[in-house]
Amino acid sequence: MTILYGIRNCDTMKKAWTWLDAHDVAYTVHDYKKMGIDRATLERWSDALGWEVLLNRAGTTFRKLPDSAKADLTRDTAIDLMIAQPPMIKRPVLESGATLLVGFRPEAYAAAGLNV
Numbered sequence: 001m002t003i004l005y006g007i008r009n010c011d012t013m014k015k016a017w018t019w020l021d022a023h024d025v026a027y028t029v030h031d032y033k034k035m036g037i038d039r040a041t042l043e044r045w046s047d048a049l050g051w052e053v054l055l056n057r058a059g060t061t062f063r064k065l066p067d068s069a070k071a072d073l074t075r076d077t078a079i080d081l082m083i084a085q086p087p088m089i090k091r092p093v094l095e096s097g098a099t100l101l102v103g104f105r106p107e108a109y110a111a112a113g114l115n116v
Contacts (some may be wrong), residue, residue: 003095004029004092005037006029012103037089039079042083046075046079051075056087056090061085
């Protein structure tokens, strides 16, 4: 099962699902804004990729945080922030079996065998 995690109105999400549709990849969308995200999932992703990969420091949600909230981040505090404000999670996150990709790059999707 392939799941595309993110926020439905995100332009990068739209690019990802357009690519998946064009390559006949069956998937479901998990919208963080509507459905939230659980700690266990973020911990699993952090273990696999590192929390630094998941945390969207460039987004406005993160940039609007007080400096005290951005200082001395750890895995646990970053996960707390992402749970409290899911837009802080980089988008999209694609999970398909053992494959876990963050962001959308067509060549990464193709290399993962998603175009078969």
